[in-house]
Structure formats: C-alpha cells, structure tokens
Amino acid sequence: MEEQVATSFIPLSENQVFLLSLQIEHMEHQYSSTLLERAVGEFAKLPGIGRKTALRLVLHMLRRPVGEAEAFAEAVSTLCREVKYCKVCHNISDSDVCEICAQPSRDSSMVCVVETVRDVIAVENTALYRGLYHVLGGVISPMDGVGPADLEIDSLVQRVASGEVKEVIFALSPTMEGDTTNFYIYRKLESTGVKMSVLSRGISVGDELEYADEATLGRSLVNRMPFTGKTF
Ligand SMILES: [Zn+2]
Numbered sequence: 001m002e003e004q005v006a007t008s009f010i011p012l013s014e015n016q017v018f019l020l021s022l023q024i025e026h027m028e029h030q031y032s033s034t035l036l037e038r039a040v041g042e043f044a045k046l047p048g049i050g051r052k053t054a055l056r057l058v059l060h061m062l063r064r065p066v067g068e069a070e071a072f073a074e075a076v077s078t079l080c081r082e083v084k085y086c087k088v089c090h091n092i093s094d095s096d097v098c099e100i101c102a103q104p105s106r107d108s109s110m111v112c113v114v115e116t117v118r119d120v121i122a123v124e125n126t127a128l129y130r131g132l133y134h135v136l137g138g139v140i141s142p143m144d145g146v147g148p149a150d151l152e153i154d155s156l157v158q159r160v161a162s163g164e165v166k167e168v169i170f171a172l173s174p175t176m177e178g179d180t181t182n183f184y185i186y187r188k189l190e191s192t193g194v195k196m197s198v199l200s201r202g203i204s205v206g207d208e209l210e211y212a213d214e215a216t217l218g219r220s221l222v223n224r225m226p227f228t229g230k231t232f
Pocket residue numbers: 086087088089090091097098099100101102
C-alpha cells in the first residue's frame with residue numbers, strides 16, 4: 001500500500017512550492033501547466049475563494065497522497081449526485097424524511113422557519129430547541145429575482161393547515177429581506193390562528209444567522225417574542 005502511494009505522487013519541498021507560487025504569480029495566470037490552471041479555475045469558482053487561495057489549496061493537495069484528492073472529489077461528487085431533501089422540512093437528508101423529522105422525541109407542534117440548511121445546523125448547535133424545522137431555501141428578494149413562489153412557503157402553509165403545528169418560529173436573518181419574508185408568511189398564516197413568534201433581536205441587525213455565536217443565537221431563541229407583523 002505504501003509503495004503505491006510512493007509512486008503515485010512526487011512531494012514538493014516547501015522551497016519548491018514557494019518558488020512555484022512566485023513563478024505562477026508573476027505569470028499573471030499564465031500557469032506553467034494547463035492541469036494546474038484547470039484545478040485552480042475549479043477551486044476559484046467556490047464562494048470566497050480567490051485565485052491566490054485557490055492556488056494555495058491546489059498546491060497543498062499536490063503535496064498530499066493522491067488518494068486524498070480522490071477521496072475529496074469522490075465525496076463531493078457523490079454528495080451532489082445522491083443528496084436528498086426531506087419531503088417534510090426540506091433539510092438535506094439521506095432518506096425521504098430527515099433524521100430530525102423522524103425523531104419521535106422532537107416536538108412536532110413547533111416549527112422553526114429558516115433560510116437554509118446552514119441555519120438548521122446553527123440552531124441545532126445551540127442545543128436549546130427540540131422542535132422541527134422548515135427550510136425555505138432563501139428569502140424573498142426582488143433585487144435577486146427571488147419571489148415567494150421560489151421558496152418552500154406553500155408547503156409550510158400546508159404543514160400548518162394539517163393541524164399538528166401549534167407554533168411557527170421565524171428564525172430568518174434580521175435583514176430587510178428576512179423581515180419581508182416573515183411578513184409575507186405571517187399574512188399567509190394569520191387566518192389559521194397558529195401562534196407565530198420571531199427571534200428576539202439579540203442578534204445585530206444586518207448580521208447573517210449562521211455567523212452569530214451560539215450563546216447569542218440560543219438566547220434569541222429562548223427569548224423569542226410574538227410576531228405582530230411589525231418590524232420594530
Ligand atoms: Zn425533515
């Protein structure tokens with residue numbers, strides 16, 4: 001096994017990597033290898049990754065056993081090919097119904113409405129919430145061409161109409177788009193009589209939910225307040 005690894009890649013020394021990066025930077029993207037150019041180009045498509053960071057990551061992978069890069073590529077492509085979304089809450093799942101929705105110990109009378117799967121993870125990390133979720137897939141944002149029909153709002157209304165949900169907690173980012181979405185859903189659910197609440201604003205206005213520290217997010221959830229349709 002070790003022999004296979006030894007023949008499948010040639011490790012570069014620190015010095016070689018440094019010289020290679022200098023050489024590449026001065027070439028202004030005229031990389032010495034089209035293979036390198038292609039790999040850097042793919043990494044640079046990721047959010048928050050510029051070409052310099054992409055180059056650093058690619059050179060790092062070059063210095064690792066080739067099996068690591070294969071495992072990396074395989075994990076990402078398998079995820080993208082086989083991922084499922086929970087038919088109840090639209091969270092990422094391995095099966096039709098996600099692990100959270102399937103847990104009998106969760107309180108199914110409470111539904112926490114979030115923008116993305118990352119927000120489910122953020123709320124779960126507080127360990128203060130035992131209800132279920134509803135992942136909208138974003139927020140209403142006319143500037144970005146996102147309307148209510150692009151989000152999982154109808155399925156939320158149906159969940160509430162089924163009668164089991166007693167409280168809907170709005171846990172969207174405290175931005176104009178988040179407030180607009182809260183209000184839109186509030187109007188849709190108003191006639192059902194379901195209790196609606198919104199996270200207290202321990203989180204700074206304009207902050208994105210996933211970047212809030214766990215203590216702040218947890219406190220905001222515990223101190224949630226009734227949502228009256230007003231944005232304070
Ligand atoms: Zn689910």
